[in-house]
Amino acid sequence: DAGITQSPRYKITETGRQVTLMCHQTWSHSYMFWYRQDLGHGLRLIYYSAAADITDKGEVSDGYVVSRSKTENFPLTLESATRSQTSVYFCASKSGTNYEQYFGPGTRLTVT
Amino acid sequence: AQSVTQPDIHITVSEGASLELRCNYSYGATPYLFWYVQSPGQGLQLLLKYFSGDTLVQGIKGFEAEFKRSQSSFNLRKPSVHWSDAAEYFCAVGGGSSASKIIFGSGTRLSIRP
Numbered sequence: 001d002a003g004i005t006q007s008p009r010y011k012i013t014e015t016g017r018q019v020t021l022m023c024h025q026t027w028s029h030s031y032m033f034w035y036r037q038d039l040g041h042g043l044r045l046i047y048y049s050a051a052a053d054i055t056d057k058g059e060v061s062d063g064y065v066v067s068r069s070k071t072e073n074f075p076l077t078l079e080s081a082t083r084s085q086t087s088v089y090f091c092a093s094k095s096g097t098n099y100e101q102y103f104g105p106g107t108r109l110t111v112t
Numbered sequence: 113a114q115s116v117t118q119p120d121i122h123i124t125v126s127e128g129a130s131l132e133l134r135c136n137y138s139y140g141a142t143p144y145l146f147w148y149v150q151s152p153g154q155g156l157q158l159l160l161k162y163f164s165g166d167t168l169v170q171g172i173k174g175f176e177a178e179f180k181r182s183q184s185s186f187n188l189r190k191p192s193v194h195w196s197d198a199a200e201y202f203c204a205v206g207g208g209s210s211a212s213k214i215i216f217g218s219g220t221r222l223s224i225r226p
Contacts, residue, residue: 033213040121042202042218043156058213090155099144099163099206101214103155 003027006091006104013081014112021076021107023091030096032074036060036087037106043090049074050096081111114139116205116217124223127195133188133220135203144207145186146214147177150200159201162186173197198224 004025013019023032030051035043035058045058047066055066063085065077074093078085088108092101115138125131137143144163148156160171167179177188186203200221206214 035216040218042116042118043216045213048213092156099146099214100158100161103148103157105155106153 004091004093004102004104006089006107008107009105010108012110012112015082016080019078019081019109021078021089021091021109023074023076023104025072025074025091025093025102027093027095027102028071029093029102030071031094031101032068033092033094033101034058034064034066034074034076035090035092036085037090038087046076046089078109081109083111085109086111114205114215116203116215118201118203118217118220120220121218122221122223124225125193126225128192131188131190131193131197131222133201133203133222135186135188135217136184137186137203137205138184139205139207141207143205144214145177145179146204146206147171147175147186147188148202148204148216149173150202150219152199156202159188193222193224195224195226198222 007022033048034046044060049055049068052071088106090106091104094101117136146161147159150156162169162179200219202219203217204214
């Protein structure tokens with residue numbers, strides 16, 4: 001199906017483990033984004049990418065790593081998960097000529 | 113620096129009543145403004161956007177918003193709410209040299225009283 005998908009939708013992991021959240025879009029949008037959503041903070045930008053192999057940090061990038069080898073995929077990796085990274089993570093994409101971002105359904109991550 | 117303030121964390125209105133959700137922004141140039149809605153367990157959906165032109169913009173689901181430059185506001189309104197409007201609403205601002213990024217407010221949770 002066309003659109004933007006995230007996997008897994010729910011994940012429980014332990015402190016110190018590496019975990020990767022996947023994001024896939026079928027629109028060939030050039031821009032992709034990762035946000036985290038925490039109560040009282042709205043959505044905060046973790047990383048974004050303007051095109052394949054071009055990524056840049058957002059306001060809360062510490063502890064996260066991204067890659068973008070293909071336009072349609074934008075995985076987010078927590079190299080050594082901490083409890084403070086318990087959150088809901090949203091991926092979004094947009095075309096280069098449009099300001100509107102399209103959001104995935106989110107991944108709820110719990111770090112124990 | 114860009115910022116967005118949604119002063120109301122939680123609002124409850126009766127079904128059929130009118131609604132206004134407040135949003136104030138701080139931005140050095142002409143902002144691009146957005147309202148998104150998030151239903152429980154879902155991602156965000158764009159309700160409406162303002163880039164330029166008419167300061168009263170119409171969106172989906174019967175929502176509208178008015179850009180007031182003098183007040184740095186972009187309040188969201190609906191004349192008559194439905195139970196299905198219960199959700200979290202986010203205002204966002206972007207534009208200029210950071211055109212690829214937008215800043216979100218902390219959100220307002222809307223509850224509907226039967």
